[in-house]
Amino acid sequence: MSFEEMTVEHILPKRALKSDHRTVSEVYSINQRSGLTLLCGKMLSYKGKQISAKGCNSWKGRHFDKYLEEQVQPHTRVRKLHTGHQVALFILGYLALYRRYGYQVALTKAGALCRQQFFNPRDFLNQVPKACQFAFMGSGPLEYTPEEKEYWGEPFDISIMKDLALIRMRSSVFYVPISRDPRIPLATSIPYAPSKYVFRADFSTLVE
Numbered sequence: 001m002s003f004e005e006m007t008v009e010h011i012l013p014k015r016a017l018k019s020d021h022r023t024v025s026e027v028y029s030i031n032q033r034s035g036l037t038l039l040c041g042k043m044l045s046y047k048g049k050q051i052s053a054k055g056c057n058s059w060k061g062r063h064f065d066k067y068l069e070e071q072v073q074p075h076t077r078v079r080k081l082h083t084g085h086q087v088a089l090f091i092l093g094y095l096a097l098y099r100r101y102g103y104q105v106a107l108t109k110a111g112a113l114c115r116q117q118f119f120n121p122r123d124f125l126n127q128v129p130k131a132c133q134f135a136f137m138g139s140g141p142l143e144y145t146p147e148e149k150e151y152w153g154e155p156f157d158i159s160i161m162k163d164l165a166l167i168r169m170r171s172s173v174f175y176v177p178i179s180r181d182p183r184i185p186l187a188t189s190i191p192y193a194p195s196k197y198v199f200r201a202d203f204s205t206l207v208e
Helices: 022-027 030-034 055-063 065-072 083-101 109-118 146-152
Strands: 006-010 036-040 044-046 049-052 135-137 156-160 164-169 172-177
Touching: 006 030, 006 055, 022 146, 036 055, 036 083, 044 055, 049 055, 055 065, 055 109, 065 083, 083 109, 083 135, 083 156, 083 164, 083 172, 109 172
Parallel strands: none
Antiparallel strands: 006 036, 044 049, 135 172, 156 164, 164 172
């Protein structure tokens, strides 16, 4: 997929942030509070059948944004989470990881599982770890204070564990699976140059 087929989109839907206190809007822009990432804008099809005319962002908006809005806005926040809310948070966490660490999150076994879950919004796949199928919810501040600035600014706080990432989105906390520690840089070079000819061994060393 080419860069031209990607679009910059909000992870947290803008509608979910419309009830933020006026002072918050003056301190942090909507882009800061929602988090921006790249999503595909190309038509999606599966087995020859069109499933989303405007790509991943359209799919996300149709299946997840309403649930996310219900968890962020104080006046619409649900007291009990349903499966749709939990799957929406799971996908939100994956997009937050992708936003921070890029394709080294997406191109892993756990990343493939998250992408499969993205297209199964109604229920968790059996392969999703049980620890990633629930969320802890709390109550957050309603007004901006300097002491609470971290709550309103960066929308996602990420802690890396062995095979899980702990994601905090405002007053919600939940897990997303990972296959490797994304803080460890990927190798940008290999210790030997691949041989130009398949049947000709290359015995060159690092030190000539």
